[in-house]
Amino acid sequence: MALFKLQNVEDFYEIGQVLGSGHFGQVREVCERSSGVRWAGKFLKLRKNASSRLGMERKSVEKEVEILQALQHCNIMALKDVFESRAEVVLIVELIGGGELFDFIAEKENLSENEAIEFIKQILEGVGFMHSKRIAHFDLKPENIMLLDKEVQHPHIKVIDFGLAHFLTPGEEYRSLCGTPQYIAPEVINYEPLGVSADMWSIGVITYILLSGMSPFQGDSDEETLRNIVEMKYEFDEQYFNQTSAMAKDFIQKLLTKDPTERMIAEQCLLHPWIKPLTRKQRANRSRSSINMKNFKKFNAKRKWKMSYNMVWACNRLCRLRLLCKTSASQDQELRKCESDQEDTETKPASLIRRRLSSNS
Numbered sequence: 275m276a277l278f279k280l281q282n283v284e285d286f287y288e289i290g291q292v293l294g295s296g297h298f299g300q301v302r303e304v305c306e307r308s309s310g311v312r313w314a315g316k317f318l319k320l321r322k323n324a325s326s327r328l329g330m331e332r333k334s335v336e337k338e339v340e341i342l343q344a345l346q347h348c349n350i351m352a353l354k355d356v357f358e359s360r361a362e363v364v365l366i367v368e369l370i371g372g373g374e375l376f377d378f379i380a381e382k383e384n385l386s387e388n389e390a391i392e393f394i395k396q397i398l399e400g401v402g403f404m405h406s407k408r409i410a411h412f413d414l415k416p417e418n419i420m421l422l423d424k425e426v427q428h429p430h431i432k433v434i435d436f437g438l439a440h441f442l443t444p445g446e447e448y449r450s451l452c453g454t455p456q457y458i459a460p461e462v463i464n465y466e467p468l469g470v471s472a473d474m475w476s477i478g479v480i481t482y483i484l485l486s487g488m489s490p491f492q493g494d495s496d497e498e499t500l501r502n503i504v505e506m507k508y509e510f511d512e513q514y515f516n517q518t519s520a521m522a523k524d525f526i527q528k529l530l531t532k533d534p535t536e537r538m539i540a541e542q543c544l545l546h547p548w549i550k551p552l553t554r555k556q557r558a559n560r561s562r563s564s565i566n567m568k569n570f571k572k573f574n575a576k577r578k579w580k581m582s583y584n585m586v587w588a589c590n591r592l593c594r595l596r597l598l599c600k601t602s603a604s605q606d607q608e609l610r611k612c613e614s615d616q617e618d619t620e621t622k623p624a625s626l627i628r629r630r631l632s633s634n635s
Protein backbone atom coordinates (compact mmCIF):
# COMPACT_ATOMS: atom_id res chain seq x y z
CA MET A 275 0.00 0.00 0.00
CA ALA A 276 1.17 3.50 -0.83
CA LEU A 277 2.51 5.66 1.90
CA PHE A 278 0.04 8.43 2.66
CA LYS A 279 2.33 11.25 3.75
CA LEU A 280 1.04 13.17 6.72
CA GLN A 281 3.04 16.29 5.86
CA ASN A 282 1.38 19.38 4.44
CA VAL A 283 1.29 19.11 0.65
CA GLU A 284 1.84 22.87 0.36
CA ASP A 285 5.28 22.54 1.96
CA PHE A 286 6.34 20.52 -1.08
CA TYR A 287 4.13 21.81 -3.88
CA GLU A 288 2.88 25.22 -4.81
CA ILE A 289 -0.82 24.91 -5.60
CA GLY A 290 -1.83 26.47 -8.91
CA GLN A 291 -4.86 26.84 -11.15
CA VAL A 292 -7.84 24.51 -11.25
CA LEU A 293 -7.63 22.05 -14.13
CA GLY A 294 -10.90 20.28 -13.59
CA SER A 295 -13.27 19.04 -10.97
CA GLY A 296 -14.99 15.82 -10.13
CA HIS A 297 -17.50 14.55 -7.64
CA PHE A 298 -15.09 14.58 -4.73
CA GLY A 299 -12.98 17.63 -5.30
CA GLN A 300 -10.78 19.53 -7.66
CA VAL A 301 -7.77 18.76 -9.80
CA ARG A 302 -5.21 21.57 -9.76
CA GLU A 303 -1.90 22.21 -11.37
CA VAL A 304 0.86 21.98 -8.76
CA CYS A 305 4.56 22.81 -8.96
CA GLU A 306 7.12 20.81 -7.03
CA ARG A 307 9.07 23.37 -4.98
CA SER A 308 12.34 21.41 -5.01
CA SER A 309 12.50 20.80 -8.78
CA GLY A 310 10.09 23.26 -10.39
CA VAL A 311 8.43 20.32 -12.18
CA ARG A 312 4.70 20.68 -12.82
CA TRP A 313 2.28 17.94 -11.76
CA ALA A 314 -1.45 17.70 -11.18
CA GLY A 315 -2.88 17.44 -7.67
CA LYS A 316 -6.15 15.57 -7.26
CA PHE A 317 -7.71 16.89 -4.04
CA LEU A 318 -10.16 14.32 -2.72
CA LYS A 319 -12.37 15.28 0.18
CA LEU A 320 -12.64 12.64 2.84
CA ARG A 321 -15.93 11.58 4.40
CA LYS A 322 -16.01 12.89 7.94
CA ASN A 323 -17.97 10.05 9.47
CA ALA A 324 -19.75 6.87 8.40
CA SER A 325 -23.20 8.50 8.27
CA SER A 326 -22.03 11.39 6.09
CA ARG A 327 -22.87 11.37 2.39
CA LEU A 328 -20.27 13.97 1.48
CA GLY A 329 -16.73 13.14 0.48
CA MET A 330 -15.02 9.86 -0.22
CA GLU A 331 -14.50 7.03 2.21
CA ARG A 332 -10.83 6.61 3.02
CA LYS A 333 -11.15 2.99 1.94
CA SER A 334 -12.18 4.08 -1.57
CA VAL A 335 -9.27 6.51 -1.79
CA GLU A 336 -6.90 3.71 -0.74
CA LYS A 337 -8.38 1.53 -3.47
CA GLU A 338 -7.90 4.21 -6.15
CA VAL A 339 -4.30 4.72 -4.99
CA GLU A 340 -3.54 1.00 -4.97
CA ILE A 341 -4.94 0.65 -8.47
CA LEU A 342 -2.95 3.60 -9.81
CA GLN A 343 0.19 2.16 -8.25
CA ALA A 344 -0.35 -1.11 -10.07
CA LEU A 345 -0.82 0.64 -13.39
CA GLN A 346 2.45 1.91 -14.71
CA HIS A 347 1.83 2.20 -18.41
CA CYS A 348 2.47 4.97 -20.93
CA ASN A 349 -1.24 5.26 -21.74
CA ILE A 350 -2.39 5.48 -18.13
CA MET A 351 -2.06 8.50 -15.84
CA ALA A 352 0.89 7.96 -13.48
CA LEU A 353 0.77 8.47 -9.72
CA LYS A 354 3.74 10.13 -8.01
CA ASP A 355 2.84 10.79 -4.40
CA VAL A 356 -0.01 10.84 -1.86
CA PHE A 357 -0.57 13.33 0.96
CA GLU A 358 -3.21 13.10 3.64
CA SER A 359 -4.71 15.63 6.04
CA ARG A 360 -7.75 15.48 8.30
CA ALA A 361 -10.17 16.51 5.59
CA GLU A 362 -8.61 15.41 2.33
CA VAL A 363 -6.18 13.25 0.44
CA VAL A 364 -4.10 14.75 -2.35
CA LEU A 365 -2.89 12.51 -5.15
CA ILE A 366 0.08 13.98 -7.00
CA VAL A 367 -0.23 12.67 -10.54
CA GLU A 368 1.26 13.24 -13.94
CA LEU A 369 0.11 16.53 -15.48
CA ILE A 370 -1.91 15.79 -18.59
CA GLY A 371 -1.92 19.08 -20.46
CA GLY A 372 -3.46 18.24 -23.84
CA GLY A 373 -7.12 18.21 -22.78
CA GLU A 374 -9.71 15.65 -23.77
CA LEU A 375 -9.27 13.58 -26.93
CA PHE A 376 -12.78 14.47 -28.15
CA ASP A 377 -12.09 18.22 -27.84
CA PHE A 378 -8.88 17.81 -29.81
CA ILE A 379 -10.68 15.93 -32.58
CA ALA A 380 -13.58 18.40 -32.66
CA GLU A 381 -11.14 21.20 -33.53
CA LYS A 382 -10.03 19.42 -36.70
CA GLU A 383 -11.45 20.00 -40.18
CA ASN A 384 -11.46 16.30 -40.95
CA LEU A 385 -10.07 13.04 -39.64
CA SER A 386 -9.55 9.80 -41.51
CA GLU A 387 -10.33 6.45 -39.92
CA ASN A 388 -6.57 5.82 -40.04
CA GLU A 389 -5.96 8.75 -37.72
CA ALA A 390 -8.86 7.79 -35.43
CA ILE A 391 -7.44 4.26 -35.21
CA GLU A 392 -4.12 5.61 -33.91
CA PHE A 393 -6.01 6.94 -30.88
CA ILE A 394 -8.19 3.86 -30.41
CA LYS A 395 -5.10 1.67 -30.55
CA GLN A 396 -3.55 3.61 -27.67
CA ILE A 397 -6.76 3.36 -25.63
CA LEU A 398 -6.73 -0.40 -26.26
CA GLU A 399 -3.10 -0.68 -25.23
CA GLY A 400 -3.73 1.16 -21.93
CA VAL A 401 -6.93 -0.74 -21.22
CA GLY A 402 -5.36 -4.07 -22.27
CA PHE A 403 -2.54 -3.51 -19.80
CA MET A 404 -5.06 -2.67 -17.07
CA HIS A 405 -7.00 -5.84 -17.83
CA SER A 406 -3.82 -7.93 -17.79
CA LYS A 407 -3.53 -6.83 -14.16
CA ARG A 408 -7.18 -7.87 -13.61
CA ILE A 409 -8.21 -4.28 -13.12
CA ALA A 410 -11.40 -2.97 -14.72
CA HIS A 411 -11.92 0.78 -15.10
CA PHE A 412 -15.76 0.75 -15.16
CA ASP A 413 -16.00 4.39 -16.21
CA LEU A 414 -14.49 4.64 -19.68
CA LYS A 415 -15.99 7.64 -21.44
CA PRO A 416 -14.69 10.60 -23.49
CA GLU A 417 -14.09 12.74 -20.37
CA ASN A 418 -11.64 10.16 -19.08
CA ILE A 419 -9.54 9.92 -22.24
CA MET A 420 -7.04 12.74 -22.37
CA LEU A 421 -3.96 13.76 -24.33
CA LEU A 422 -0.59 14.34 -22.72
CA ASP A 423 0.25 17.13 -25.15
CA LYS A 424 -1.87 18.17 -28.11
CA GLU A 425 0.81 20.25 -29.82
CA VAL A 426 2.88 17.25 -30.92
CA GLN A 427 2.43 15.43 -34.22
CA HIS A 428 1.25 12.17 -32.68
CA PRO A 429 -0.53 13.02 -29.41
CA HIS A 430 -0.23 10.52 -26.61
CA ILE A 431 -3.38 9.12 -24.99
CA LYS A 432 -3.74 8.93 -21.20
CA VAL A 433 -6.62 7.17 -19.47
CA ILE A 434 -7.62 8.93 -16.23
CA ASP A 435 -10.09 8.66 -13.32
CA PHE A 436 -9.83 5.35 -11.54
CA GLY A 437 -12.51 6.28 -9.01
CA LEU A 438 -14.75 3.36 -10.00
CA ALA A 439 -11.97 0.94 -10.97
CA HIS A 440 -11.81 -2.45 -9.31
CA PHE A 441 -9.33 -5.30 -8.81
CA LEU A 442 -11.17 -8.43 -9.93
CA THR A 443 -10.37 -11.46 -7.83
CA PRO A 444 -10.68 -14.83 -9.60
CA GLY A 445 -13.52 -16.83 -8.12
CA GLU A 446 -15.13 -13.75 -6.53
CA GLU A 447 -18.16 -12.14 -8.12
CA TYR A 448 -18.25 -8.37 -8.39
CA ARG A 449 -21.45 -6.45 -9.09
CA SER A 450 -21.88 -2.71 -9.23
CA LEU A 451 -24.48 -0.24 -10.40
CA CYS A 452 -21.98 2.52 -11.14
CA GLY A 453 -21.12 4.23 -14.37
CA THR A 454 -22.43 6.75 -16.86
CA PRO A 455 -25.66 5.63 -18.58
CA GLN A 456 -24.58 6.19 -22.21
CA TYR A 457 -21.45 4.07 -21.79
CA ILE A 458 -22.41 1.23 -19.45
CA ALA A 459 -22.76 -2.40 -20.48
CA PRO A 460 -26.05 -4.32 -20.19
CA GLU A 461 -24.64 -6.55 -17.45
CA VAL A 462 -24.08 -3.47 -15.25
CA ILE A 463 -27.72 -2.42 -15.61
CA ASN A 464 -28.88 -6.00 -14.97
CA TYR A 465 -26.73 -6.16 -11.84
CA GLU A 466 -24.94 -9.25 -13.08
CA PRO A 467 -21.36 -10.27 -12.18
CA LEU A 468 -18.92 -7.96 -13.93
CA GLY A 469 -15.60 -8.49 -15.61
CA VAL A 470 -13.17 -6.51 -17.71
CA SER A 471 -15.47 -7.01 -20.70
CA ALA A 472 -17.70 -4.21 -19.35
CA ASP A 473 -14.87 -1.81 -20.34
CA MET A 474 -14.79 -3.32 -23.84
CA TRP A 475 -18.46 -2.43 -24.28
CA SER A 476 -17.65 1.20 -23.35
CA ILE A 477 -14.85 1.22 -25.94
CA GLY A 478 -17.44 0.06 -28.49
CA VAL A 479 -19.69 3.01 -27.56
CA ILE A 480 -16.78 5.48 -27.68
CA THR A 481 -15.73 4.20 -31.13
CA TYR A 482 -19.30 4.40 -32.42
CA ILE A 483 -19.53 8.04 -31.30
CA LEU A 484 -16.08 8.91 -32.61
CA LEU A 485 -16.94 7.69 -36.10
CA SER A 486 -20.49 9.00 -36.40
CA GLY A 487 -21.07 11.75 -33.85
CA MET A 488 -24.07 9.74 -32.65
CA SER A 489 -24.46 7.98 -29.32
CA PRO A 490 -25.73 4.46 -30.04
CA PHE A 491 -28.21 4.06 -27.18
CA GLN A 492 -29.02 7.67 -26.27
CA GLY A 493 -32.66 8.11 -25.29
CA ASP A 494 -34.58 11.20 -24.20
CA SER A 495 -34.02 10.25 -20.57
CA ASP A 496 -31.51 8.12 -18.65
CA GLU A 497 -34.22 5.50 -18.17
CA GLU A 498 -34.79 5.28 -21.93
CA THR A 499 -31.03 5.06 -22.56
CA LEU A 500 -30.73 2.17 -20.09
CA ARG A 501 -33.71 0.42 -21.68
CA ASN A 502 -32.16 0.81 -25.15
CA ILE A 503 -28.93 -0.77 -23.89
CA VAL A 504 -30.63 -3.76 -22.30
CA GLU A 505 -32.79 -4.25 -25.41
CA MET A 506 -29.71 -3.80 -27.65
CA LYS A 507 -31.52 -1.12 -29.64
CA TYR A 508 -28.86 0.33 -31.86
CA GLU A 509 -28.16 0.51 -35.58
CA PHE A 510 -25.70 1.96 -38.05
CA ASP A 511 -27.91 4.63 -39.56
CA GLU A 512 -26.67 5.24 -43.13
CA GLN A 513 -27.26 8.95 -42.64
CA TYR A 514 -24.43 9.08 -40.11
CA PHE A 515 -22.30 6.12 -41.20
CA ASN A 516 -22.03 6.71 -44.93
CA GLN A 517 -18.30 7.51 -44.65
CA THR A 518 -17.57 4.55 -42.37
CA SER A 519 -15.79 1.38 -43.49
CA ALA A 520 -17.43 -2.03 -43.14
CA MET A 521 -14.48 -3.15 -41.01
CA ALA A 522 -15.11 -0.34 -38.53
CA LYS A 523 -18.74 -1.40 -38.16
CA ASP A 524 -17.63 -5.01 -37.68
CA PHE A 525 -15.21 -3.86 -34.95
CA ILE A 526 -17.98 -1.99 -33.14
CA GLN A 527 -20.44 -4.87 -33.51
CA LYS A 528 -17.97 -7.27 -31.91
CA LEU A 529 -17.80 -4.95 -28.90
CA LEU A 530 -21.49 -4.05 -28.63
CA THR A 531 -22.32 -7.69 -28.02
CA LYS A 532 -24.76 -8.40 -25.22
CA ASP A 533 -23.07 -11.54 -23.94
CA PRO A 534 -19.84 -10.37 -22.25
CA THR A 535 -18.14 -13.68 -22.96
CA GLU A 536 -18.70 -13.16 -26.71
CA ARG A 537 -17.29 -9.65 -26.69
CA MET A 538 -13.78 -9.01 -28.03
CA ILE A 539 -11.10 -8.51 -25.41
CA ALA A 540 -8.44 -5.81 -25.83
CA GLU A 541 -5.90 -8.22 -27.31
CA GLN A 542 -8.39 -9.40 -29.93
CA CYS A 543 -9.28 -5.80 -30.75
CA LEU A 544 -5.63 -5.02 -31.42
CA LEU A 545 -5.58 -7.88 -33.92
CA HIS A 546 -8.88 -6.98 -35.60
CA PRO A 547 -8.27 -6.12 -39.28
CA TRP A 548 -9.67 -2.62 -38.78
CA ILE A 549 -6.90 -1.92 -36.26
CA LYS A 550 -4.25 -4.15 -37.80
CA PRO A 551 -5.01 -4.62 -41.50
CA LEU A 552 -3.60 -7.76 -43.04
CA THR A 553 -4.12 -6.98 -46.69
CA ARG A 554 -3.49 -3.97 -48.89
CA LYS A 555 -7.23 -3.80 -49.61
CA GLN A 556 -8.07 -3.58 -45.90
CA ARG A 557 -5.49 -0.84 -45.45
CA ALA A 558 -6.85 1.09 -48.44
CA ASN A 559 -10.44 0.85 -47.12
CA ARG A 560 -9.38 2.45 -43.85
CA SER A 561 -7.60 5.35 -45.56
CA ARG A 562 -10.62 6.10 -47.76
CA SER A 563 -13.05 6.23 -44.83
CA SER A 564 -13.34 9.18 -42.51
CA ILE A 565 -15.21 10.23 -39.43
CA ASN A 566 -18.46 12.18 -39.69
CA MET A 567 -16.87 15.43 -38.58
CA LYS A 568 -19.90 17.65 -38.95
CA ASN A 569 -21.97 15.46 -36.67
CA PHE A 570 -19.07 14.77 -34.31
CA LYS A 571 -18.60 18.50 -33.73
CA LYS A 572 -22.31 18.78 -32.91
CA PHE A 573 -22.10 15.86 -30.49
CA ASN A 574 -19.08 17.33 -28.75
CA ALA A 575 -20.60 20.80 -28.44
CA LYS A 576 -23.69 19.28 -26.83
CA ARG A 577 -21.53 17.18 -24.50
CA LYS A 578 -19.54 20.24 -23.41
CA TRP A 579 -22.73 22.20 -22.87
CA LYS A 580 -24.03 19.46 -20.57
CA MET A 581 -20.73 19.39 -18.71
CA SER A 582 -20.84 23.14 -18.06
CA TYR A 583 -24.48 22.88 -17.00
CA ASN A 584 -23.39 20.31 -14.42
CA MET A 585 -20.52 22.56 -13.38
CA VAL A 586 -22.94 25.45 -12.72
CA TRP A 587 -25.05 23.09 -10.64
CA ALA A 588 -21.95 22.10 -8.66
CA CYS A 589 -20.88 25.75 -8.22
CA ASN A 590 -24.28 26.71 -6.89
CA ARG A 591 -23.99 23.93 -4.38
CA LEU A 592 -20.52 25.11 -3.41
CA CYS A 593 -21.80 28.68 -2.94
CA ARG A 594 -24.51 27.42 -0.62
CA LEU A 595 -21.94 25.52 1.37
CA ARG A 596 -19.72 28.59 1.46
CA LEU A 597 -22.59 30.56 2.99
CA LEU A 598 -23.22 27.77 5.46
CA CYS A 599 -19.59 27.76 6.46
CA LYS A 600 -19.28 31.58 6.54
CA THR A 601 -15.85 31.18 5.04
CA SER A 602 -13.81 33.77 3.19
CA ALA A 603 -13.77 33.12 -0.54
CA SER A 604 -10.02 33.49 -0.70
CA GLN A 605 -9.39 30.74 1.80
CA ASP A 606 -9.47 27.84 -0.58
CA GLN A 607 -7.91 25.37 1.77
CA GLU A 608 -10.43 26.15 4.49
CA LEU A 609 -13.23 25.87 1.99
CA ARG A 610 -12.07 22.43 0.95
CA LYS A 611 -12.20 21.29 4.58
CA CYS A 612 -15.52 22.95 5.04
CA GLU A 613 -17.21 21.21 2.13
CA SER A 614 -16.22 17.85 3.40
CA ASP A 615 -17.65 18.70 6.81
CA GLN A 616 -21.09 19.77 5.65
CA GLU A 617 -23.91 17.44 4.81
CA ASP A 618 -25.39 17.76 1.34
CA THR A 619 -29.12 18.22 1.44
CA GLU A 620 -29.61 18.18 -2.33
CA THR A 621 -31.80 15.41 -3.64
CA LYS A 622 -30.36 13.97 -6.81
CA PRO A 623 -32.45 12.30 -9.51
CA ALA A 624 -33.47 8.83 -8.45
CA SER A 625 -32.12 6.03 -10.56
CA LEU A 626 -30.53 2.69 -10.52
CA ILE A 627 -27.15 4.00 -11.52
CA ARG A 628 -25.15 5.60 -8.73
CA ARG A 629 -22.68 8.45 -8.82
CA ARG A 630 -22.43 9.36 -12.52
CA LEU A 631 -26.14 9.42 -13.22
CA SER A 632 -26.53 13.10 -14.06
CA SER A 633 -22.98 13.62 -15.28
CA ASN A 634 -23.01 13.59 -19.02
CA SER A 635 -25.73 11.32 -20.12
Ligand code: ATP
Nearest residue numbers: 293294295296297298301314367368369370435437
Ligand atom coordinates in the same frame (compact mmCIF):
# COMPACT_ATOMS: atom_id res chain seq x y z
P1 ATP B 1 -15.46 12.10 -11.47
O1 ATP B 1 -16.43 12.79 -10.65
O2 ATP B 1 -15.71 12.20 -12.95
O3 ATP B 1 -15.13 10.72 -11.04
P2 ATP B 1 -13.00 12.65 -10.20
O4 ATP B 1 -13.29 13.37 -8.93
O5 ATP B 1 -12.65 11.22 -10.07
O6 ATP B 1 -14.13 12.89 -11.26
P3 ATP B 1 -11.17 13.09 -12.35
O7 ATP B 1 -12.17 12.63 -13.36
O8 ATP B 1 -9.99 12.24 -12.13
O9 ATP B 1 -11.85 13.41 -10.95
O10 ATP B 1 -10.71 14.56 -12.74
C1 ATP B 1 -11.65 15.61 -12.95
C2 ATP B 1 -11.17 16.45 -14.11
O11 ATP B 1 -9.88 17.02 -13.81
C3 ATP B 1 -10.96 15.68 -15.40
O12 ATP B 1 -12.13 15.59 -16.16
C4 ATP B 1 -9.87 16.48 -16.10
O13 ATP B 1 -10.44 17.57 -16.80
C5 ATP B 1 -9.05 17.02 -14.96
N1 ATP B 1 -7.88 16.17 -14.69
C6 ATP B 1 -7.87 15.00 -14.01
N2 ATP B 1 -6.64 14.48 -13.93
C7 ATP B 1 -5.84 15.33 -14.58
C8 ATP B 1 -4.43 15.36 -14.84
N3 ATP B 1 -3.63 14.39 -14.41
N4 ATP B 1 -3.93 16.41 -15.55
C9 ATP B 1 -4.74 17.39 -15.99
N5 ATP B 1 -6.07 17.43 -15.76
C10 ATP B 1 -6.62 16.43 -15.07
